[in-house]
Amino acid sequence: MIDMEMTRGLLIKLKKSNRLFEMCDCGHYGGVSPNSVHGDRFEHGHGACSDCDCKQFTWIYFCDETGDELK
Ligand SMILES: [Zn+2]
Ligand SMILES: [Zn+2]
Numbered sequence: 001m002i003d004m005e006m007t008r009g010l011l012i013k014l015k016k017s018n019r020l021f022e023m024c025d026c027g028h029y030g031g032v033s034p035n036s037v038h039g040d041r042f043e044h045g046h047g048a049c050s051d052c053d054c055k056q057f058t059w060i061y062f063c064d065e066t067g068d069e070l071k
Contacts (some may be wrong), residue, residue: 026054
């Protein structure tokens, strides 16, 4: 069972501590990730990837700094 309130709280906490990462379907970090390799088009970290030919960040999941999906 996923407690949505707890998950939301966790995400806010991770974002504030700069440890919230967002994974693109190209397999590289983007969005709010401190180490995002996606450009700032549309929104911060939502542009083209600089590590592959991905044209636009496509969110697949939130993860930690090792790339493990947050569940
Ligand atoms: Zn990408
Ligand atoms: Zn990429």
